[in-house]
Amino acid sequence: MRPVSIHTGAWRYPGAWPDANFNFRHLVRLAQTLERGRFDAFFMADHLAVLNMPIDALKRSHTVTSFEPFTLLSALAPCTERIGLVATASTTFDEPYHIARRFASLDHISGGRAGWNIVTTSNPDAALNFGLEEHREHGDRYRRAREFYDVVTGLWDSFADDAFVRDAESGLYFDPARMHVLNHKGPYLSVRGPLNIARPVQGWPVIVQAGASEPGRQLAAETAEVVFAAGGNIDAARAFYADVKGRMDRLGRDRDHLKILPGVLVTVGDTMAEAQEKRALLDSRVHYDSGIASLSVMLGTDASRFDPDAPLPDDIPETNESKSGRERAIALGREGNLTVRQLAQKVGGYGGGQITGTPANIADTMQEWLETEACDGFNVMFPFLPAGLDDFVTKVVPELQRRGIFRREYEGTTLREHLGLPRPANRFFPAG
Amino acid sequence: MRPVSIHTGAWRYPGAWPDANFNFRHLVRLAQTLERGRFDAFFMADHLAVLNMPIDALKRSHTVTSFEPFTLLSALAPCTERIGLVATASTTFDEPYHIARRFASLDHISGGRAGWNIVTTSNPDAALNFGLEEHREHGDRYRRAREFYDVVTGLWDSFADDAFVRDAESGLYFDPARMHVLNHKGPYLSVRGPLNIARPVQGWPVIVQAGASEPGRQLAAETAEVVFAAGGNIDAARAFYADVKGRMDRLGRDRDHLKILPGVLVTVGDTMAEAQEKRALLDSRVHYDSGIASLSVMLGTDASRFDPDAPLPDDIPETNESKSGRERAIALGREGNLTVRQLAQKVGGYGGGQITGTPANIADTMQEWLETEACDGFNVMFPFLPAGLDDFVTKVVPELQRRGIFRREYEGTTLREHLGLPRPANRFFPAG
Numbered sequence: 001m002r003p004v005s006i007h008t009g010a011w012r013y014p015g016a017w018p019d020a021n022f023n024f025r026h027l028v029r030l031a032q033t034l035e036r037g038r039f040d041a042f043f044m045a046d047h048l049a050v051l052n053m054p055i056d057a058l059k060r061s062h063t064v065t066s067f068e069p070f071t072l073l074s075a076l077a078p079c080t081e082r083i084g085l086v087a088t089a090s091t092t093f094d095e096p097y098h099i100a101r102r103f104a105s106l107d108h109i110s111g112g113r114a115g116w117n118i119v120t121t122s123n124p125d126a127a128l129n130f131g132l133e134e135h136r137e138h139g140d141r142y143r144r145a146r147e148f149y150d151v152v153t154g155l156w157d158s159f160a161d162d163a164f165v166r167d168a169e170s171g172l173y174f175d176p177a178r179m180h181v182l183n184h185k186g187p188y189l190s191v192r193g194p195l196n197i198a199r200p201v202q203g204w205p206v207i208v209q210a211g212a213s214e215p216g217r218q219l220a221a222e223t224a225e226v227v228f229a230a231g232g233n234i235d236a237a238r239a240f241y242a243d244v245k246g247r248m249d250r251l252g253r254d255r256d257h258l259k260i261l262p263g264v265l266v267t268v269g270d271t272m273a274e275a276q277e278k279r280a281l282l283d284s285r286v287h288y289d290s291g292i293a294s295l296s297v298m299l300g301t302d303a304s305r306f307d308p309d310a311p312l313p314d315d316i317p318e319t320n321e322s323k324s325g326r327e328r329a330i331a332l333g334r335e336g337n338l339t340v341r342q343l344a345q346k347v348g349g350y351g352g353g354q355i356t357g358t359p360a361n362i363a364d365t366m367q368e369w370l371e372t373e374a375c376d377g378f379n380v381m382f383p384f385l386p387a388g389l390d391d392f393v394t395k396v397v398p399e400l401q402r403r404g405i406f407r408r409e410y411e412g413t414t415l416r417e418h419l420g421l422p423r424p425a426n427r428f429f430p431a432g
Numbered sequence: 433m434r435p436v437s438i439h440t441g442a443w444r445y446p447g448a449w450p451d452a453n454f455n456f457r458h459l460v461r462l463a464q465t466l467e468r469g470r471f472d473a474f475f476m477a478d479h480l481a482v483l484n485m486p487i488d489a490l491k492r493s494h495t496v497t498s499f500e501p502f503t504l505l506s507a508l509a510p511c512t513e514r515i516g517l518v519a520t521a522s523t524t525f526d527e528p529y530h531i532a533r534r535f536a537s538l539d540h541i542s543g544g545r546a547g548w549n550i551v552t553t554s555n556p557d558a559a560l561n562f563g564l565e566e567h568r569e570h571g572d573r574y575r576r577a578r579e580f581y582d583v584v585t586g587l588w589d590s591f592a593d594d595a596f597v598r599d600a601e602s603g604l605y606f607d608p609a610r611m612h613v614l615n616h617k618g619p620y621l622s623v624r625g626p627l628n629i630a631r632p633v634q635g636w637p638v639i640v641q642a643g644a645s646e647p648g649r650q651l652a653a654e655t656a657e658v659v660f661a662a663g664g665n666i667d668a669a670r671a672f673y674a675d676v677k678g679r680m681d682r683l684g685r686d687r688d689h690l691k692i693l694p695g696v697l698v699t700v701g702d703t704m705a706e707a708q709e710k711r712a713l714l715d716s717r718v719h720y721d722s723g724i725a726s727l728s729v730m731l732g733t734d735a736s737r738f739d740p741d742a743p744l745p746d747d748i749p750e751t752n753e754s755k756s757g758r759e760r761a762i763a764l765g766r767e768g769n770l771t772v773r774q775l776a777q778k779v780g781g782y783g784g785g786q787i788t789g790t791p792a793n794i795a796d797t798m799q800e801w802l803e804t805e806a807c808d809g810f811n812v813m814f815p816f817l818p819a820g821l822d823d824f825v826t827k828v829v830p831e832l833q834r835r836g837i838f839r840r841e842y843e844g845t846t847l848r849e850h851l852g853l854p855r856p857a858n859r860f861f862p863a864g
Contacts, residue, residue, distance in 0.1 A: 173443065
């Protein structure tokens, strides 16, 4: 979820909720459905600006208005019981004290279900909303992100798990010997601490990342517990999997302590033909203006200036934005031998990983990926709402359960337990 | 509420919840009780650091661990239906884009119940958590706050109320002519906009402030819709009321569009003697270490260096912190002819406005304040939880209702409607 469908045509699909992305009652219903399907987590992508696309495409986007992640996920917490709540938060345009505190608070309120999707924010329009004339350079953003992560996790460890004794008799509320003052001073950040909230239920909320670039992979291998990877080509996925897990081996990290979850848009039909018809109908709801705009965002350049009936030119410059989108668009165009117009229509709906088919087809594909080191699970996206999600939960989930490759019940109560991740020790109070 | 009792002894009171401030289930119960009592709002104070008091007092504080306001109030939103949710957010250590977005999101999720308590953050320890070596000077913080307010309200007006048409047939999600790009460039802030969320349900969340200083009063007269004032002396309250409302007259603002609500700690008994016994028992639960530390915070200087058995010295320096606390402490000491020790015990529990008595006594006092231009209402604080709140709702509220000076049912659904405040027009789209 992002929180709703990533597909540009989703809101125009017959029977879909046009306001699914911005209707709290609908989102409660969706989160509860995910929970009934025993999903690990509800994932919320985020942007710190109105999306940087031309106005003719922007005006067709169902994600231009959306809730802020902490307010939405906190409001969903008491409406759900087990499902994880993963919020995106930027290391470029926020402060580590705020971030540490909000995730700790969400983790406590939800009983240990919070996850932090660390992003460095690739939308250059965001900088203009935060007092900066120029966007920070890619490598610079990643160096700040690494330090930011150290500060946030250090702040989470401000109090030992047993620091709060609340002894009404003696009047001792917490044991000062079980409080640590961080006193961090680094190249990007200076933060004294301690954090003004108890250590999170999970020790640390689960650390989530995406980003396929060299610094992104290294940051993930060093720090991430979940990686949202690109879906699509299974060979590329295996190579990515081997690369990131190999980096973990070299760092001495247990490779089971990071779960690689490719994004996959799943369209379910009772027959293959029905599934393909649904997907074709969905794609037909994408306006051409939106297609060319999405392609522009992926490439980091205005694609409307290219000849729509010729292939993509070879000399598209690398920009100071997310590199993964540009590479994926170029590869898609080459693979399918597509014109700019065809590529725009394809990526305008959604150009990433997808599975379209019957529950058995979908389970077959997922099983192959899971069993051949292409991934550890999936970041499932739904083509339209609510029907696309309902189909997945009522048809695909039982098929996966029958095969024994997906849980029938939650075994634990925290997101870490759902994912099989250890609870981190407190670096300042190792005994607890 | 702040969210729980401001009284330092509250967590040690017999039968009180020691973890009331940090137990989500308890806070849900408290918010629902307030709603049953037809309160306008649940108010949440905030700090961006562990409180700046000596460790010997800090370790006795039940507010050292607390939830972050947006996560807590958002989580309370689906657990309540009508009560307003007022969050404190700092203009000194946050960004207007984040603040505008979170309050808009909370307002949408709660159906129009959000309020923003604007603070400039007087705790100098907060600066050290946000990369600053020195705290910003008082006047500088207020000038930034004024500009911050302009930017946030401008961002809330990014979209006309009717901008989102969601016409699935034509593919038009919103009307670009109904979107405004702020393009703010000022001495403190540079923010392009537009905000990536629809205009709040209330147009703007309700604007709340405190602060008794000269720039604080002027900022309130220009921008506030609710002011949390000091309680205590009725003559001082009338003078404050006349001053702020007079500033509004001179600015051409309708004086009914700002509600002055003094803070008052209310202890209820079936007899005056019982109420006084409760209060005395509560005060007796304050540790001396806490008392002297609270006094130090109010004065902005270490009070433990003064002779405990002599009056407060005359030459206490003015500091770059909240001026109102220092003035109040000095006045209290002079009025009561108190030694430092006595003053510490008094302010260590809670030294602000209070009413202790029977429901009739309490209603008498409130009525006098309401009917003689000392205030427009009250920011009621409870001495211990849950019993102090339950007593107020079951005993005092019915007495106020019998006198016709408090509602029996909510008349509206939004916080603005509860308070009788108009919905602001959109400055860029006056017609709607």
